[in-house]
Amino acid sequence: MPTTYIQPEFRVRIDYDKCHKCGRCVQQCGWGVYSFNERPIPDDAKCKACHRCVTFCPAHCISIEKSPLAYRDNDNWSPSLRKAVWRQAETGGVLLTGMGNDKPYLRIFDHLVLDACQVTNPSIDPLREPMELRTFLGRKPDSVAVEADADGGWRLADGGGMENNVELEAPIVFAPMSYGSVSLNVHKSMAMAASRLGILMNTGEGGLHADLYPYADNIIVQCASGRFGVTPEYLNRGAAIEIKVGQGAKPGIGGHLPGEKIDNEVSRTRMIPQGTDALSPAPHHDIYSIEDLRQLIYALKEASGYKPVGVKIAAVHNVAAIASGIVRAGADYIYLDGFRGGTGAAPTIIRDHIGIPVEIAIAVVDQRLREEGIRNQASIVAAGSIRSSADMAKAIALGADVVAIGTATLMALGCHLCQQCHTGCCSWGITTQKPELTRRVDPEWGAERLVNLVHAWSHELQEILGALGVNAVESLRGSRERLRSIGLDEQTCRVLGVKPAGL
Amino acid sequence: MPMRPAYSEESPFKIHGGCGLMGICDESGVRFSGEVAIQAMAVQHDRGNGLGGGFAGYGIYPEFPDHFAFHMMYHDLRAKDEAEAMFDQYFLVDLAEPMPTRMVAGINDPPLLWRYFLRPYPHKLEESEVSAEDYVVRVVMTVNSSVDGAFVASSGKNMGAFKGVGYPEEIGHYFMLEEYEGHTWVGHNRFPTNTPGWWGGAHPFTLLDWSIVHNGEISSYGINSRYLEQFGYRCSLGTDTEVAAYLFDLLLRRHKLPLELACKALASPLWADIDRMPANERDVMRSLRAVYGPGMLNGPFAIVLGFNGGMVALNDRIKLRPLVAAKSGSLVIVASEESAIRAICPDPDALWAPKAGEPVVARVRGMDWPIHGDLHATPGEVSCAVTGTEASCDTAEVS
Numbered sequence: 001m002p003t004t005y006i007q008p009e010f011r012v013r014i015d016y017d018k019c020h021k022c023g024r025c026v027q028q029c030g031w032g033v034y035s036f037n038e039r040p041i042p043d044d045a046k047c048k049a050c051h052r053c054v055t056f057c058p059a060h061c062i063s064i065e066k067s068p069l070a071y072r073d074n075d076n077w078s079p080s081l082r083k084a085v086w087r088q089a090e091t092g093g094v095l096l097t098g099m100g101n102d103k104p105y106l107r108i109f110d111h112l113v114l115d116a117c118q119v120t121n122p123s124i125d126p127l128r129e130p131m132e133l134r135t136f137l138g139r140k141p142d143s144v145a146v147e148a149d150a151d152g153g154w155r156l157a158d159g160g161g162m163e164n165n166v167e168l169e170a171p172i173v174f175a176p177m178s179y180g181s182v183s184l185n186v187h188k189s190m191a192m193a194a195s196r197l198g199i200l201m202n203t204g205e206g207g208l209h210a211d212l213y214p215y216a217d218n219i220i221v222q223c224a225s226g227r228f229g230v231t232p233e234y235l236n237r238g239a240a241i242e243i244k245v246g247q248g249a250k251p252g253i254g255g256h257l258p259g260e261k262i263d264n265e266v267s268r269t270r271m272i273p274q275g276t277d278a279l280s281p282a283p284h285h286d287i288y289s290i291e292d293l294r295q296l297i298y299a300l301k302e303a304s305g306y307k308p309v310g311v312k313i314a315a316v317h318n319v320a321a322i323a324s325g326i327v328r329a330g331a332d333y334i335y336l337d338g339f340r341g342g343t344g345a346a347p348t349i350i351r352d353h354i355g356i357p358v359e360i361a362i363a364v365v366d367q368r369l370r371e372e373g374i375r376n377q378a379s380i381v382a383a384g385s386i387r388s389s390a391d392m393a394k395a396i397a398l399g400a401d402v403v404a405i406g407t408a409t410l411m412a413l414g415c416h417l418c419q420q421c422h423t424g425c426c427s428w429g430i431t432t433q434k435p436e437l438t439r440r441v442d443p444e445w446g447a448e449r450l451v452n453l454v455h456a457w458s459h460e461l462q463e464i465l466g467a468l469g470v471n472a473v474e475s476l477r478g479s480r481e482r483l484r485s486i487g488l489d490e491q492t493c494r495v496l497g498v499k500p501a502g503l
Numbered sequence: 504m505p506m507r508p509a510y511s512e513e514s515p516f517k518i519h520g521g522c523g524l525m526g527i528c529d530e531s532g533v534r535f536s537g538e539v540a541i542q543a544m545a546v547q548h549d550r551g552n553g554l555g556g557g558f559a560g561y562g563i564y565p566e567f568p569d570h571f572a573f574h575m576m577y578h579d580l581r582a583k584d585e586a587e588a589m590f591d592q593y594f595l596v597d598l599a600e601p602m603p604t605r606m607v608a609g610i611n612d613p614p615l616l617w618r619y620f621l622r623p624y625p626h627k628l629e630e631s632e633v634s635a636e637d638y639v640v641r642v643v644m645t646v647n648s649s650v651d652g653a654f655v656a657s658s659g660k661n662m663g664a665f666k667g668v669g670y671p672e673e674i675g676h677y678f679m680l681e682e683y684e685g686h687t688w689v690g691h692n693r694f695p696t697n698t699p700g701w702w703g704g705a706h707p708f709t710l711l712d713w714s715i716v717h718n719g720e721i722s723s724y725g726i727n728s729r730y731l732e733q734f735g736y737r738c739s740l741g742t743d744t745e746v747a748a749y750l751f752d753l754l755l756r757r758h759k760l761p762l763e764l765a766c767k768a769l770a771s772p773l774w775a776d777i778d779r780m781p782a783n784e785r786d787v788m789r790s791l792r793a794v795y796g797p798g799m800l801n802g803p804f805a806i807v808l809g810f811n812g813g814m815v816a817l818n819d820r821i822k823l824r825p826l827v828a829a830k831s832g833s834l835v836i837v838a839s840e841e842s843a844i845r846a847i848c849p850d851p852d853a854l855w856a857p858k859a860g861e862p863v864v865a866r867v868r869g870m871d872w873p874i875h876g877d878l879h880a881t882p883g884e885v886s887c888a889v890t891g892t893e894a895s896c897d898t899a900e901v902s
Contacts, residue, residue, distance in 0.1 A: 121720035121802050122823055129821060130773050136793045143758040144768075144790045154764060155783040161790035370733045376794065469722035469803075471821060472771070474796030481725025 005086045010049045011065045012042035018061035025053035025062060030427035030437055031420075050418040052427035084348070097348040098421030098431065100249055100340045100385055100407060108359035108488065109391045113501065115482040117469035124466040131462035132472040135402055137173075137200075137240065138165035138308040138332040140376040164308055164332070166239045169198030170458045171396060171473055174450075175383050175406030176222050176244065176312070178204030180257050180266045180278060181344030181421065182410070182431055183438035184211065189413060189446025191215035196447065197454050202404070205244055205255065205280060207269040208234055220310070223300065225254055226280030228270035232303055240308040240332070241300045243293070245284065248341025248384040251314030251355045255280040256345060261424045261433045294329035301330070308332035315339060315361035315384060316354075320368035327369060327378040335404065336361045338384020342407040344431055345422030358384035359398060363496045366399025366478055389460035398496065399478040412453040413446050522706075522718035523550025523692040523839040526807035526814045527847070528865035531833035534562050537680030540688035543836075543843040544671035547692055550718075550839060553609070555693030555705035556674040557666025559657065559714035559809050560685035568661045570597060570620035571639050576702055577615035578652030586646050586653040593642050594621035602678065609673040614654075614702055618663070634877035636711060641880075643888040648896030654703040655891065659712025662811055666691075666705035674705075686867050689809040691716035703891060704740065708748050710889050711878065712811045715751065717744040718839055719804025719824050730797035735882035739892040747806055750798050752885050755873060762815060762873060763862060768795040770820045770860035807837060812870035815862050822859035829854040835865035 014025075016039055026034040033046045034053070047064060054062045071079045084095055117123040124131070145160030174190045181204065188211060190201035195218045202220040203212075207229015212219065221238035223230050235241055246252065257278035267274040287293050297309050311326045312335035313319070323334050338358025343351065362382050369375040382400035385407065386392050392403045411417070414428035421431035429440030465473065468482055476482065484501040485493050493500055525543040529535065540558050564572055573590070577583040590596055602616035623638050631638055643655045657664035662685075665678040671692045691706040707714035721727060721743040728738035728746055734757075736749040747769075754765035768791045777788045792799070803823030807816045816837040818826045829836045829844045829851035836844050836851070844851065857863050866872070880888070887896040 117722060121722050124821070130775060132774050134774050140794045141790075142794075144760065144764075144787070144794050146761065146764060146787060149783060153784060154761060154787055156786050156790060161786060162793045165793065370729060373733055375733060469720075470801040472796070472799065472801060474792075475723035475726060475799060475801035477726060478729055478797065479723060479725030480729075 004090060006083050007067065007069050008044035008047065009067055010047045011044050011067055012047050013063045013065060014040060014042065015061040015063075018059045020059045022058060024056055024058065028052045028056045028427060030425040030432065030434075048418040048420045049416070050420070050427050051416045095348045096345055096422045097351060097419050098343060098345055098423075099417055099419045100342040101352050102419070103352050105339075105357070108357050108492070108496070109387075109394050111486055111488045112359075112394050112483050112496075112498065113486060114390075114393060114397070114464060114468065115484070116467040121469045123469050124471050126459075126462040126466040129466070130471060131465055133170045133458055133461060135168045135171040135473060136162065136165040137168060137310075137379045137381070137402060138162075139378060140165070142376060164306055166200065166308060167198070168200065168402065170454060170461075171400075171402045172392065172454055172457065173199055173220070173381065173402055173404050174201040174409050175342075175404040176202035176204035176220070176242065177344070177406055177410070178206030178222075178228075178257075179209055179269055180206040180228075180261055180433070183429060183433060183441060184209055184265060185438050185441040185443050185446065186410070186413060186430055187212060188443035189441060189450055190409065191219060192443060192447035193450035193454070194218035196451050199454065200239060202242065203238070206257075206266070206278075207271065208237055209265065209269045213237060222312075223296075224280055225282070225284045226278060228272065228278060228280070235300060235304045235307075238307070240310060241304055242310045242312055242335065243284075243296060243300070244312045245287070245293075246312065246314035246316075246337065247343060248314045248337030248339050248355055248358070249343030250346040250350045251316050251339075252282060253347070253350055254282040258345075258422075258424065263433050266433060290325045290329055293326065297330045310335055310379075310381065312337060314341075314354075315356045315358055317356060319356070319361045320364040323365040324368050324372055324374070327374050331378055333379040333381055333401075334365065335381040335383065336365060336400075338382070340385035341383055342410075343421070358382050358395070360492075360495060362395055362398040362400050363480075363498075367497060389457040389464070392457060393461055393464045393476065394483065396473065396477050397479055397483050398498075399480075401477060408453065409450060412449045413441055522694055522716075523547035523843075524690065524716045524718050524805060524807055525836070525838040525843050526687070526689040526716075526809060526816055526865075527834065527836045528687040528814050528867065529833050530813070530835060530865055530867055532562070532686050532867045532869065533833070534565075534684035534686050537563075537675065537683045537685065537688060539847050540690045541672050541675035541680055543838055543847050544675065544690040544692055546842045546846045547838070547840055548670060548672065550694060551670055551692030552694045553670050554668060554695050555666070556669050556671030556691065557664060557705045557707055557716075558671070558675055558678075558680060558688060558690045559662060559664045559707045559709065559716075560680070560683055561662045561687040561712070561809060561811050563663055563683040563685040564620070564661050567597070567620040570622055571658055571660055572663050573619040573621055573658050574602065574656040574663045574665070575617045575619065576654045576656055577617065580615070582650055582652030583615055583617065585650045589642065589646055589650065590619060590621060593627060593638070594619075594623055596621055603682065604677050605679055607669075607673050607677040610667065610669045610677045613667060613677070634879065636876045636878035637880055639711065640878065640884055640888050644884050644896065647891030648887055655888070656703065657709040657714070658888075659709065660811065662712050662714070664707050664709050664714055666707065667702040668705060687809055687814055687865070689714055689716050689807045689814060704742075706744055707809070708744050708889055710748065710752065710885060711876075713748070713751070713873070714809040715744060715748045715806065716809075717747050717804060717806045719743060719806070719819065720802055721746060721800050721804060722802030723800060726797050727800065731882070737883060737886040739886065740890050743804065745890060747800065747804075748889055749882065749885065750800070751808055753798070753882070754795070756878060757882075762864065764791060766815065766817050766862040767791060767860070768798065769800045770817055771799050772860060773820070805839060808873070810873040812873060813864065813866040815864045815873075816857065817862045818857055818859055820860045822856075826857055826863075827854065828857050828863045835863065837863055
């Protein structure tokens with residue numbers, strides 16, 4: 001009997017006429033695809049189509065092809081469902097995967113278009129005029145109170161102004177990805193880039209490595225259900241604190257970092273024994289209700305001298321009411337993670353079938369908070385597949401203050417979306433702790449790539465704002481009048497608060 | 504001609520348009536003829552398309568300085584009877600008369616125009632347990648919302664709005680403004696690209712003695728209106744002027760910001776400038792921008808806000824619409840075009856283009872700063888009082 005019924009998904013083709021026989025593919029592949037016997041010999045079954053070998057082959061002689069293996073047509077039983085059944089019959093286990101939901105659900109962002117100025121109001125040229133992206137993360141007062149000062153001017157009355165907000169030079173932050181799920185070099189790249197860009201990175205739930213302490217002003221420290229690495233010092237080593245309740249890729253379930261990824265450094269940072277699995281529980285075991293959350297929010301504020309405390313939740317059906325409760329519990333920002341959000345490891349069945357799109361979540365949360373008159377009390381951070389500056393602009397127009405980018409961040413560092421983060425074998429050196437792989441991401445190089453990416457998106461957002469005839473991002477935020485839908489049903493339009501094109 | 508159009512079908516649409524405007528104030532309090540305002544608007548004829556013109560004059564009723572002057576528009580006599588019955592119920596009506604008008608070519612199909620000089624019945628005012636200003640705003644709302652075919656064009660003391668469908672010089676002469684004398688005048692010429700042709704929809708918009716005229720196209724309208732709705736205002740007309748009026752009400756009256764800071768919130772300085780300000784000023788500006796960012800008027804505009812005591816003119820933050828200002832003796836003049844200023848004051852002492860976001864303030868000596876007296880109306884009530892549209896009045900509480 002064959003050990004598996006599942007046939008290789010990809011074919012590795014090597015043009016041996018061009019091949020230098022240098023063996024670099026053998027060395028580069030994290031999956032052990034290649035053996036070498038006078039020339040590289042690929043094992044198709046191990047290939048994940050991550051393109052590491054293709055990218056580094058000096059002869060450009062490798063190509064990866066989809067296996068042409070035909071399955072009898074059956075719309076009901078897709079090849080991936082058939083393979084899942086075979087895999088589970090072989091293993092008896094929960095199937096795992098990495099990255100975000102890859103199923104062909106409606107992508108709402110792709111059905112929204114932006115406005116532009118013509119005649120009655122002018123567009124603004126961002127190459128010639130200021131175009132402001134500065135954004136504040138945190139709670140704003142209902143109004144500003146001033147009093148006359150001695151010089152005939154005005155000063156803020158006591159408690160009359162904005163306090164405890166984090167200033168961002170662009171409405172973008174790096175999404176939480178823990179040290180352990182990604183390598184230290186990835187964390188360093190993000191921290192250095194955030195510091196240079198005037199934005200924030202987010203530790204994720206794996207604690208903060210000592211090497212990142214100098215970047216504290218540009219770091220959100222996360223407090224998740226596993227409490228990995230959480231100490232009073234940790235809480236004070238960030239610009240803001242985030243309570244992670246849920247994640248878009250796996251709403252309602254906890255995390256599982258396999259022991260293979262817990263090396264000495266990860267162990268010290270997370271404060272758990274080396275080689276043990278890092279299991280974060282599904283719920284926080286001290287949060288079984290909204291009033292418990294309030295206690296934790298204020299405990300963290302007390303412990304940190306009232307730094308902004310945000311709460312990250314997965315976008316689920318009742319997200320508006322949950323968000324309202326979170327704001328009333330004292331959160332300074334809400335992080336909404338849509339069902340396309342990425343993950344280092346999640347059960348495929350959860351990733352692909354739980355949660356709602358972030359576009360919907362932004363729209364209903366923003367609207368609910370406005371109806372309750374508390375929109376100013378918390379910023380909204382939106383994530384869960386922000387793929388371009390256009391997605392960012394649309395998310396902001398729907399009502400988000402800031403977007404968080406995770407998958408795009410990793411792609412800037414080389415990720416090719418092969419969805420194998422959970423294996424710890426990442427050929428690009430990103431979601432792995434193997435020293436021979438992690439050194440592939442040089443933090444200085446990584447930071448530069450991330451700075452480039454955020455600059456590029458910022459410039460594009462400025463172009464969009466200019467076309468819209470506004471010169472500050474706050475004039476786009478929540479301005480759904482500047483969006484129209486194409487090909488969305490009436491009900492979805494109503495939920496989004498967006499008119500169809502033509503109206 | 505619809506008196507109070509049902510905007511529900513149209514309100515999803517933003518109404519686009521350009522305009523011309525002027526404002527003139529004699530800071531010494533000396534009153535002068537409304538003909539001056541007409542002249543300044545007449546040379547700006549081409550800035551409108553005949554679908555809306557209007558003026559507001561201050562200090563024009565010295566014989567009734569403490570009466571609330573109601574300028575009314577009626578669709579028919581029934582509406583007039585109903586509204587007058589309501590006035591009789593709440594007010595001592597010391598004078599009720601048709602608005603003096605004359606036939607003017609170009610002015611067609613006007614509504615019935617009447618004015619009233621009213622004082623709240625003292626005992627009813629006392630029973631109501633609210634201030635006189637609130638009492639008046641509630642009656643304005645009630646008339647606008649419950650009397651079909653009646654609209655309150657203005658209701659302030661010693662002031663009045665004169666507006667309608669036509670070019671401003673036609674409207675001005677129709678209302679015989681040359682017969683009035685005021686210390687402050689504002690004027691407006693409208694170029695709507697989408698209008699129901701409703702007399703009540705012409706500018707200025709008023710709330711008690713505030714009047715607002717506006718030239719521009721607020722590109723941030725979508726978020727400005729959503730921001731205001733959060734406080735209970737109802738942006739039912741779909742016009743920028745309405746939004747500007749509510750924002751001034753919110754910032755000045757409800758949040759009690761000084762006028763200059765309210766202007767800085769609406770036409771904010773750039774961050775590059777804020778970062779260079781002295782510490783106190785910078786802290787104030789940072790908070791203003793962060794808190795009132797959703798209310799910031801982004802896009803081209805010039806606004807003149809008139810009130811009993813002066814006026815303020817404001818340009819957008821990067822000066823995308825024209826606004827010229829001049830001083831001549833105690834006169835302060837602002838207009839969309841220099842020609843308007845030269846038409847009424849050929850050789851002013853100073854003439855300048857105000858910088859982006861820097862308000863031009865004229866203040867009549869000895870008069871109160873722009874406050875609404877003792878007004879506590881809710882945003883919903885203000886919306887209904889200002890626009891009188893069904894959509895805004897349906898939700899306002901009518902006591």
